[in-house]
Amino acid sequence: MPTPRPTSSACRGLRRLGAGCLLAWWFTVGIHAGVIHDAVLVHDLAGVRQLLLENPDLVNQPTEKGDTPLYIAVFRRYTKQMMPLLLEFGADPNPPPNQRGETPLSIAREINLRQGADLLVRSGAREDDRSRAAEIRYLTSKRDVPELSARLARHPHLINARDAYHQTPLMLAVLDERPDGNVIQTLLRLGADPNATNIFGGTPYSAAVEREHESVSASLRSRGAKETPMSRSAPLRIAARKGLLQEVQEILQQHPEWIGLHNDIQRTALHLAAGTSLPIVELLLRHGADVNVRDFGDNTPLHMAAEAGKLEIVRALLAKKADVLAVNRQRVTPILNAASSGSVPVVEALLAAGADLKNVDNLGETALHRAATSGQVELIKLLLARGFEVDALDRQKQTPLYQAVRAQRIEAVKLLLAHGAKPTLVDVTGDSPLRFAERNKREELVKLLRAATPAP
Structure with a gap:
């Protein structure tokens, strides 16, 4: 059976952090992990079995981020063969939480891996507040208000329980592509904090403003949501994303200090313009935008422009010393993004600037x-x-x-x-x-x- 393959563009069209595509950015296996973790990542059953026969202790070896092989198997949804193999060789279903505060069971709950969660529980994994909170966040994303309300009635202290990106159920509800007012009102009624911040300083309110969800923004303000530098500077990023050159000019005249401020996933106006508008990119660069600024996944504006196949924007960024060899968390360089987009001129421009065609990603x-x-x-x-x-x-x-x-x-x-x-x-x-x-x-x-x- 072929193994599922994540793509570097898995986070195109992203809607939210946490469970789902963006959780993948935490898993940089292959950079500082061991051979066993690499073998699990690529679903090499024979290789994993041989490694464990030679050294059984590898089954619970953590990476520098605290992920044992079982963590990786759960995240990659390897329920049919890899998870049973690891458990057969003595994988601990209750390892210490990793650096993100997760357990294998909480990850399974977060991504709704029911078969995997059942296997872990049968193998001795213990339900705790981590796994319960993960399921509450999943129910939020599923918009299952009756079950969500029932879970929070039993565990009211988990109303603001955060995921790996420190995002609460309310934040995830706001980040939905089409936020469900019923879900949001239910969470607010049950005590959700409209000012809870994620690890990048984003709040439910700033996220709603950023995405122009006006009715949601109004609901959050009525529940005490406060303005932050992120929410106040959102108009600049919105205008940059939409390609509104005159509006960007006017905003920068009034608020030049907003040039480097980012949104709830660490994307600046330059990130957002890099895939769309050369005039706005040039304007932002003239105002001192950092050409090598990184987002939540360590993507630079050059990554964005290369993925979009925007030759003139790529050239403009390179002229300002954009790092042509910049590597994101999945070890993707701009030229790998350009290869996905298929733009031969962009690939040639990056090569002329010193890009290495032999770069490979974490897979x-x-x-x-x-x-x-x-x-x-x-x-x-x-x-x-x-x-x-x-x-x-x-x-x-x-x-x-x-x-x-x-x-x-x-x-x-x-x-x-x-x-x-x-x-x-x-x-x-x-x-x-x-x-x-x-x-x-x-x-x-x-x-x-x-x-x-x-x-x-």
Whole structure:
């Protein structure tokens, strides 16, 4: 069975922090972790088993952030094989909380991994306020007002219980793409704090203002929400995000001190403009915006511009000494983002500025893997012409061809096969491009792959 693969763009269109995509930014496994954690991350069952046979103590080895292998298996939703394997070898279902204040059970509750939570409980995991609070936050995101009210009636002290980003249920409710007034009113009625801050200084009120949820903002003010520098400076970021040049100019004339202020996920006006508007980017840079400022995931404005494929903005940022080798928490550089977007001119501009095409992310994905996944044929041609190995392996031992097949990128598959990509190379789970296509009944792909497979 193929393993789920997170993408660097998993947080595009983000709505909230905590459970879901942004929790992934905490898991930088592979930078300071051990071999066992790397093997769990890529679902290498055989590798994990061999490591534990050789050294059983590895099963409870924590990373520098306090995550044992079981934490990683839970977060990656590996309930069918990896979690049972770790528990079989003696993984502690009640390890000390990690640096984020989580346990495996609380993570399972936070992401609604019911099968995983049940397995942990059967293995001796204890319910506590961490896991109860996580489920309350999940119920908030699910908008299940009756069950949410019932849980808070039993555990009223958890009304403001925070997640890994110190966000309360109320904050998560406000950060929903379409906030549910009933959920918000229920939480406020039960004592939710409208001024509780997350680790970046954001409050439910500042988040509502930032996202232009006017009715929510009014409700929070009626319950005592206070203005903060973040909420007061939100108009600048809103205008930058919308590409409103004149409005940005007027705001900066009145409040030049807002230039470096960020929102509840540490994004500044420059971050928000970098994917949309060259004139606003140039204006912000003239007013002294930090070209290498980092957001919650260590993304710089150059990461944003590269992902959006904005050549002129990339050039403007590079002219102001943007760090072309900046690495975010998932070890993604701007050129890897550009590979995902498929912009050959952006890739070439970054290369001219000193970018390294050999950079890989925390899953070992190369620029070629990313171009194959998104079906960027012209970029694939460029990368192969520059000497990229057509069957480069990531940490799951998957090739660009596997990614193109999985994403049903027919033209990319044809191009890779024409350059000698092998359809039968197996990954850590024993899967191959051909097996994947056959199993999922991708008839056109099966025909192409079989035609390129040497006879036995």
